[in-house]
Amino acid sequence: MYERKINVYSEIGDLKTVLIHRPGEEIENLIPEYLERFLFDDIPFLKVARIEHDNFAKILKENGVETLYLENLAAEAVKDAQIKELFLDEVIEECGINKTQIIKSLKDYLCSMPEKEMIDKVMAGIRKKEIKIKEHYDEYPFIMDPMPNLYFTRDPFACIGNGISLNSMKTKTRRRETIFGKYIFKYHPEFKNSNIKLWYNRDDVYNIEGGDELILSKEVIAIGNSERTDKEAIINMAKNIFENEKNFKTILIFNIPKTRAFMHLDTVFTMIDYDKFTVHPGIEGTLKVTAITYDYKNKELIIIEEEGSLEKILSKHLNKDITLIRCGGGDKVISGREQWNDGSNTLAISPGTVITYERNYVTNEILDKNNIKVIEMTSGELSRGRGGPRCMSMPFYREDLE
Structure with missing residues (x-):
């Protein structure tokens, strides 16, 4: 039996294999009085949501990406x-x-x-x-309970290097989602013998979610300390990664506002090219970042607190000048509206080529002017769930960057 490998050492390397979930009847089981319980603000129309999601899958396939479906693997x-x-x-x-x-x-x-x-x-x-x-x-x-958030496959687990973080979800309504990942990696014939390392376990006490986990390079990981990811979880996972994965040298903890608008780190910024990021203007002030490295001789973490602008911090740790592209051009009204519709939540399928929601037309035009190839997709119903193309995708395999 063919054994699949996990290989994700960047946010932008050519995407070869990705996990998605086609919205199902769980969406039809949303009712107004329980929307807050299920983390929704509105009820998507399933028929149209599926058409939009099928178009998303079509875009991926047309660009050489193998699409695996969560429901089929489970x-x-x-x-x-x-x-x-x-x-x-x-x-x-x-x-x-x-x-x-x-x-x-x-x-x-x-x-x-x-x-x-x-x-x-x-x-x-x-x-x-x-x-x-x-x-x-x-x-x-x-x-x-229904699990309407499942089409956001990014959150229940995250592929990091050659391993996975099987996440401990913050809210009760999403905790069962990680069971599917557990059984896929433990029992699926194409994964069970692949020696996939486990960086974090769904039963661990502290919470962490995939939308907060970004692989910036073969040496640097960024993780958001958000309303759904605990700093203690990041520190525990960092130790596990450093002790078992020799490529990664630094894990950056970004302290972001603990609010629904800043739900995960990937709603605040995403990487779209070697030196370019989309960013929510709301975090462009002074940021508090914790840089974690590892002392292999004494087998202990080295933790240093840093402060500075996002641009300065990213430039320092990626060792290159970074350009930040503001969602909505930084205009308060436009950026607020397009951020609500995940204007910063892009999915890079190769360096400088991203999938975005077409409704975020101001941000998309700015990306285009910055020499980013933008592939737009419709999202009238999908975006009601408060997640963008990155949220709806879990890369299993990206080509390594040169």
Whole structure:
């Protein structure tokens, strides 16, 4: 059996393989009174969201990128009856279900389906009435919550170097998402024997999410200390990476505002070329950054606090002059609107070539004027979930930069 490798040593190297998730029935299970619970501000129209997502996949394929689907890999990972049993036990336990009869009903219901249908159903959520529990109109209808954030495949785990960070998600509604990654890398025939290193585990106490993890070069990683990623998690992961991966020399912790508008580091800035980044004007003042390196002789972390502008910090650690391209050109109204629609959340598929949402037309025009090739995609419904092309993609393999 072919064994797949993980290889991600930059944000901009030619993208060869990426993981995505086509929005499913979990979107149809969003209802207004529970939007906050599921981290949504609005309800996307699934039919159109799928058309937009299919166009995203088409753009990737037309540019030579192999697209893997989360739902397909998960289904292939649990084909064995014993593994399927373990998977369902873990999913049900994490839903907080402890009544024996309900557990039996759920397992019987899910085991009656082919693997792909079963995975789709676990992602979509299960209503009480589906397992013959009476639903009252004024009560919560789900026995198993839907997972509408799954099409943002960037967050549940992150590929870093030749390993993965299987993340410990901040919110209860997203914690089960990482189970799929666990079973893919542990049991899928194309991954289980690939010696993929584990930098962080989903059961670790401190939280970290993939939108905060950016690989700036073969030597430098940037991680946001945001509302969803704890500084302690970054420090623990840094030690694990330094002790097991000799390429990375520095991990930068960016302290960003702990608000939903600055949800993850990749909503604040993304790398688009060797020396260019998109940036939210809101973080262009003085930043506090923690630079972590490793003393191999004494086997201990060296932690130094730094302050400075984003441009100065990036230029120093990447050893080159950096150009920052402001979302919306820095205009307060335009940048605020386009930032809301993920104008800074670009996906580089090669140096200087990025996929963006077409609705962020001011930022896209500025990128074009800075010699960045912009491939626009529609996002009328996808962007309702508050995530852009980078959020919707998890690179598995990028060509190394020269």
